[in-house]
Amino acid sequence: MSGIVIVGGGQAAASLAARLRTQGYVGAVTILGAEPVAPYQRPPLSKGYLLGEMPIDRLTLRGADWWAANGITLRTGAQVTAIDRSAKRVQVEGGALAYDQLALCTGAAPRRLPAALGGDLAGVFTVRSLADVDAMAPEFRPGRRLVVVGGGYIGLEAAAVARKLGLEVTLIEAAPRILGRVACAETADAIRALHRAHGVTILESTGLRRLTGTGHVSGAELADGRVIEADFAIVGIGVTPETGLAAAAGLTVADGIAVDAQGRTADPAIWAAGDCASFPAAGGRLRLESVGNAIDMAELVADNMLGAGRGYVPKPWFWSDQFDAKLQIAGLNTGHDRVVRRQGEGQSFWYFRAGSLIAVDALNDARAYMVGKRLIEAAKPFTPEQISTAPDLKALLK
Incomplete structure (x- = not known):
């Protein structure tokens, strides 16, 4: 058997490969990463790594021995140039590589x-x-x-x-x-x-x-x-999803590689996850650029490659470190019509749409972030007044 081939060498690729093994998949798994290094964390690049506070060995997602121990072939500096869907092969330097199932985790490129x-x-x-x-x-x-x-x-x-x-x-x-x-x-x-x-x-x-x-x-x-x-x-003017391979192979592209709710493209043998993929959401399509989405969507795709048949329900979260401030974000604020500010350990900003809580920005306020994330995921009905006047946010979780 040809096994599963993953194109891309970032967070989504690493998470997908790891999930396949923890779910018991014993076939061949090959990661083809274009960069000359093993998968690593990207968020600290513009923070701790640039400051010199995080050495490169702490950036790496998995130690060198982990890949071999888990029977995963990691090929770095491997630029995939084409997908032959009919033959189920990807073209890479040194020849073609066959696949039974293919996952595109190609990420995004800066504008x-x-x-x-x-x-x-x-x-x-x-x-x-x-x-x-x-x-x-x-x-x-x-x-x-x-x-x-x-x-x-x-x-x-x-x-x-x-x-x-x-x-x-x-x-x-x-x-x-x-x-x-x-x-x-x-x-x-x-x-x-x-x-x-x-x-x-x-x-x-x-x-x-x-x-x-x-x-x-x-x-x-x-x-x-x-x-x-x-x-x-x-x-720093944004990024563009890496869709060239998919488009050249005749796959649908719509603000990213278009996948269904399970992460499958128009070709039943090809999947996509992470920054490069757009999925159905609220009557349209959504593409998320975050570590959380890369991990969660990649793990879901791994499960569905093995037959789970589950739909993707994103739980968006993001963060940003600037000076001595940590901004933590939960939810998506698209379409909000009201914002409530709350002073706590730090300060937080709560987004509402038609009276429902949809997102929170917490600046140096880990408690507000934690509570907000749980309230959003629970989809409980809370008014802006309850958020702004509650003596203790945790009481709202009861």
Whole structure:
């Protein structure tokens, strides 16, 4: 038998392979990862790893001996170039590899500035892979000038690390405010105040005309004509799901590799999980970019490859570390119509839609995050007034 082949070398791939073994699958399992290193955690790259507080051996998801001990073939630096669905083979350097079932865990790639905007200049970085962070790390020296393009979590985390290391930091956001796509104005206000208190210059409603420089970036020219001098730049303007292989093989792509509720593509022998996959949700399709989704969806796909037949019910959670603050997020705030702020150990922001609690942002408030996550998962009816006035949040769990 050809066994199960997993394309991708990140969190979803590692979780799927591990789950197959814990569920008793004894056939061949092969992971084909394009990066030259074993699967590792990505979130700490822009936090502890860039700060030098987390060595590479702590990033790695599994020790080198684990793969062999579990009979999993891990091929790093293995770029898959094509899928032959009729022959059930993937084309990889050195030849073709047959599969009985195939899992696509190809992740996502960072969006880059086009060359016309200076995106091809030396000294312009993105934050997605170990290689990305290793390449930019020498730039993080006290007194250096950094321009960050994009006010999402990646850009803000990079800005926080740079300030902690003594750099001058200017963050440019074209939208009216930072975190415009992912958080309410109240959460954005708190994060903005945190950054400004630590000396980060944040420019909102500020368009970028182009990054300037001859060969190497030297500054950022803004839409209003101002020029911000820079020694290097980090671009954090989102990611795009890696769907090229799937599209070339004739699989449906809809904001990611389209799968059904069980994680199966239009080809019954091919599955997808993690950042690259979109699944049915609330009458449409949803794609989540998070560690939690990568783990949960990959484990579900592994179970369904073995015949479980279960549908995916996501339980979204996210986090972001910036300076001395930890922002923990539970649920999805899409379509919220009211936000309630609560002061506790830290502060928290509770999202409601049509009177129902759908998400919570907890800033330095682990209790609010824990309670909020459980309340959302339980789908119990709580009013905004109950959340804002309850003397003890834990009492709401009873």
